[in-house]
């Protein structure tokens with residue numbers, strides 16, 4: 001029987017957690033708004049029963065601005081411990097995230113959504129993903145493009161053979177920070193390559209004067225990635241390149257496709273006068289009615305109420321996406337050597353600091 005009145009809690013009520021989407025109206029493609037967890041949780045039909053931010057004034061402001069009846073909790077422990085909600089969104093910064101997620105899993109929260117990146121090292125990453133798998137908890141993740149209609153449309157086009165066999169992916173996210181921006185690029189690699197089997201990762205990073213390896217196991221900062229390559233076991237080669245525009249390009253044996261301007265539209269290039277020139281062009285406009293974040297929470301609502309299933313992402317994919325991120329820096333530290341995910345240093349911490357802020 002369908003369950004109604006699913007309860008939800010939100011921990012971390014900053015920009016991603018609860019900042020109203022209006023600030024971005026007209027500035028981002030369809031499929032982005034609502035962007036905050038709180039708005040999407042509410043719009044997906046959950047009953048928001050408890051909210052929490054380390055800043056009590058912010059918690060009160062959020063309750064008042066959204067007209068919520070939710071209880072205000074002073075700490076994550078208090079929110080989780082009292083009466084765990086069905087769903088919990090965790091949109092704090094990264095260092096506190098794994099601890100909160102682990103406590104929530106222990107308390108029997110049925111579905112979690114964690115902002116990206118999942119953790120500042122692989123040891124904590126594995127603790128969370130192992131616990132999720134053991135408990136059967138549903139785990140959503142802040143890499144939302146995979147839940148947006150336009151990226152899903154592009155993946156369907158690839159599956160239908162629109163560009164032949166997929167052989168390459170480029171992510172053009174500018175010269176970007178590993179933990180702040182590139183979890184999104186790496187997630188899209190996994191989304192389009194459609195496998196979590198990785199042959200090797202190679203990376204070349206650079207960083208600011210106030211960032212460095214303070215020991216073999218600790219990077220103080222958030223490196224900029226000049227280039228990185230991920231070769232998947234199915235032969236797909238994915239590259240992070242320092243081009244701007246927030247574009248994803250997909251290369252196939254019989255064409256190429258680009259999802260441009262962060263999902264503004266898709267361009268499809270297929271053979272023209274000769275098979276080897278991809279000079280025919282077709283444009284697909286963005287038709288999204290809901291945001292990726294809302295799509296994600298709607299699916300979770302359906303899964304928790306027994307009306308559907310959740311297939312946006314799974315714990316294994318999140319784990320591998322974290323491994324790839326950490327492999328990029330570890331490869332860079334070894335002069336860009338190709339490295340396997342199996343041999344990664346689980347203890348390496350990347351604290352994600354940019355100035356005084358942490359990813």
Ligand SMILES: NC(=O)c1ccc[n+]([C@@H]2O[C@H](COP(=O)([O-])OP(=O)(O)OC[C@H]3O[C@@H](n4cnc5c(N)ncnc54)[C@H](O)[C@@H]3O)[C@@H](O)[C@H]2O)c1
Pocket residue numbers: 011012013014015016017052053054055058075076091092093094096115116117142143144179180358359
């Ligand atoms: N998915 C995306 O597109 C995207 C975009 C930007 C940021 N992010 C990620 O989302 C996370 C949040 O980023 P943001 O820009 O919203 O940060 P933010 O600083 O605006 O918000 C974080 C909030 O968490 C609160 N907080 C910190 N520790 C807490 C704790 N222990 N308990 C309760 N509340 C706590 C802070 O007071 C703050 O209000 C970051 O990890 C960032 O990497 C994701």
